[in-house]
Amino acid sequence: MEYIFIIPVILAAFLLVFGGLWASSLIAPSNPGQVKNATYECGEKTIGNAWVQFNVGYYLFGLIFLVFDVEAAFLFPWAVVLRETGILGLIEVLVFVVILILGLIYAWRKGALEWV
Amino acid sequence: MSSGSNSLIQGVSLSQWVGGNAWTDTPWLAFAAVLGGTALTIGFMSLTAMVLVYAERKIAAHFQCRLGPMRVGWHGILQSIADSLKLFFKEDIVPTNTDHLLHALAPALCVMATLLALITIPLSPSISIANMNIGVLFLSAVSGLGVLGILLGGWSSNNKWSLLGAMRAGAQIISYEISMTLSILVVVLFAGSMKFSTIIESQATGWWIWRVPVVGFVAFFIFLISSTAEINRTPFDLAEGESELTAGFHTEYSGLRFAMFFLAEYINLFIASSLGAILFLGGWMPFHIGHFSTFNHLMDLIPPGIWFAMKVCGLIFLSMWIRWTFPRLRVDQLMRLEWKILLPIGLVNLAIAACLILSEYYFFVWNPL
Numbered sequence: 024m025e026y027i028f029i030i031p032v033i034l035a036a037f038l039l040v041f042g043g044l045w046a047s048s049l050i051a052p053s054n055p056g057q058v059k060n061a062t063y064e065c066g067e068k069t070i071g072n073a074w075v076q077f078n079v080g081y082y083l084f085g086l087i088f089l090v091f092d093v094e095a096a097f098l099f100p101w102a103v104v105l106r107e108t109g110i111l112g113l114i115e116v117l118v119f120v121v122i123l124i125l126g127l128i129y130a131w132r133k134g135a136l137e138w139v
Numbered sequence: 140m141s142s143g144s145n146s147l148i149q150g151v152s153l154s155q156w157v158g159g160n161a162w163t164d165t166p167w168l169a170f171a172a173v174l175g176g177t178a179l180t181i182g183f184m185s186l187t188a189m190v191l192v193y194a195e196r197k198i199a200a201h202f203q204c205r206l207g208p209m210r211v212g213w214h215g216i217l218q219s220i221a222d223s224l225k226l227f228f229k230e231d232i233v234p235t236n237t238d239h240l241l242h243a244l245a246p247a248l249c250v251m252a253t254l255l256a257l258i259t260i261p262l263s264p265s266i267s268i269a270n271m272n273i274g275v276l277f278l279s280a281v282s283g284l285g286v287l288g289i290l291l292g293g294w295s296s297n298n299k300w301s302l303l304g305a306m307r308a309g310a311q312i313i314s315y316e317i318s319m320t321l322s323i324l325v326v327v328l329f330a331g332s333m334k335f336s337t338i339i340e341s342q343a344t345g346w347w348i349w350r351v352p353v354v355g356f357v358a359f360f361i362f363l364i365s366s367t368a369e370i371n372r373t374p375f376d377l378a379e380g381e382s383e384l385t386a387g388f389h390t391e392y393s394g395l396r397f398a399m400f401f402l403a404e405y406i407n408l409f410i411a412s413s414l415g416a417i418l419f420l421g422g423w424m425p426f427h428i429g430h431f432s433t434f435n436h437l438m439d440l441i442p443p444g445i446w447f448a449m450k451v452c453g454l455i456f457l458s459m460w461i462r463w464t465f466p467r468l469r470v471d472q473l474m475r476l477e478w479k480i481l482l483p484i485g486l487v488n489l490a491i492a493a494c495l496i497l498s499e500y501y502f503f504v505w506n507p508l
Contacts, residue, residue: 025152025154025155025158025269025270025271025272026154026269026271027154027157027158027173027269028153028154028173028176028177028180028258028268028269029255029258029269031173031174031176031177032177032180032251032254032255032258033251033254033255035177035178035180035181035254036247036250036251036254036255037247037251039181039250040243040246040247040250040399041243041247043227043395043399044231044243044395044396046227047227047228047229047231047394047395048231050227050228051227051228051229051230051231051394052230053230053231054230055232057235059232060232060233060234060235061234061235061236062234062236062296062297062298062391063234063298063300063385063390063391064298064299064300065385072236072297073296073297073298073299073301073302074294074297081306081309081310081313081314081474084310084313084314084474084478085310085313087478088313088314088316088317091317091482092313092316092317092320095317095320095321095324096276098324098489099275099276099324099327099333102324102327102328102331103327103331103332103333104331105328105331105493105496105497106331106496106497109497110497113493113494113497116493117490117493120486120489120490124483124486127478127482127483131478131479136474136475136478136479137471138470138471138474138475
């Protein structure tokens with residue numbers, strides 16, 4: 024029952040935003056225009072769409088992030104029970120982390136950590 | 140050591156009360172409690188955001204030798220209310236080229252993530268909505284959802300500024316999440332629990348920032364940097380750098396939709412500060428010094444809620460101070476700071492913390508078993 028508030032809170036968040044938008048649309052003025060509803064680019068005429076293929080610089084960072092975030096998720100239960108597992112648990116996790124650090128060093132040497 | 144604090148720490152969260160006998164004995168009362176708790180959370184969120192926006196404007200003004208808002212109410216104290224009313228009455232401009240559904244969904248996702256994170260924060264032993272046994276993990280998981288709202292908002296706007304801002308925000312938030320988790324893990328290691336109330340109770344004899352020699356402070360420092368980056372505040376506000384990207388991911392947002400992003404941003408500041416206060420500064424625990432029993436009893440007189448508020452306000456002020464002190468980073472510097480400096484330091488710090496626990500080489504050894 025610790026999680027009983029999750030669903031009501033999610034519903035409330037959506038109700039707050041969409042209900043607010045609805046209520047605001049009843050009161051607020053609405054005068055759409057071709058120029059007003061154009062994409063804002065500091066007064067210049069928009070050239071082309073923004074939905075194009077472009078170099079997402081952090082693709083490699085995303086991959087490394089995935090590895091380290093999953094690692095952190097694995098470390099949480101270990102962190103809770105470290106006093107019970109003692110030195111053996113520490114050594115096993117250190118082996119695990121050292122392998123990941125080797126991966127980080129590899130990515131570093133390969134230049135994956137440079138923003139291009 | 141501190142006999143007075145033991146009587147303080149017993150408290151029941153609202154979800155525990157609902158989950159106890161209330162659900163079977165008085166289902167209507169339990170149902171009303173769930174609704175009331177949700178409504179209270181939303182009310183608390185709105186009030187906190189208003190106070191924080193006013194505080195930020197006032198503090199920023201005084202840092203820059205200005206007066207800030209002065210006209211609405213005494214020293215402009217009603218300025219935030221006037222501003223939210225103004226945003227409510229503003230025209231809701233949605234550009235023709237946007238993806239209309241996702242454009243509306245993005246602020247809702249941001250608000251949802253912050254609300255979910257907010258319910259886990261215990262304000263005092265007797266005021267907490269949901270005291271989960273995996274509280275820390277839950278909080279870091281749901282606060283990571285916020286980046287979805289930012290990415291969606293930036294992409295669906297069909298605007299180059301928004302797209303660039305959203306991409307930068309995505310890269311920044313996922314990168315700094317690792318450092319933040321590693322510094323949180325240090326405290327989880329020492330407290331031996333992921334439950335917020337247990338983490339706070341473990342600091343009855345001293346706060347984790349100074350009880351563990353060096354390690355606690357290094358973890359706090361990493362937490363401070365990475366949480367500032369997580370909530371997109373200066374010096375890490377590349378996602379909305381006004382001088383280069385107009386307003387970043389929320390360039391195409393106006394009226395109430397913009398207000399929702401703004402709300403989520405300030406509540407994230409509150410959540411990050413209270414997380415720092417809970418993990419490193421003892422949450423609602425009073426400040427105690429070893430055997431100075433008179434001093435400790437005096438400190439016990441201040442209610443725990445006030446202690447928590449004071450610590451959170453201190454951290455929020457620190458964050459605002461940082462904002463008006465440091466210049467913005469460049470995006471490659473940002474990435475280098477995380478991956479080549481903070482991440483290695485964080486990993487080494489975690490390993491040292493684990494060794495310290497097993498050797499029990501820290502002040503006032505805490506044994507949760």
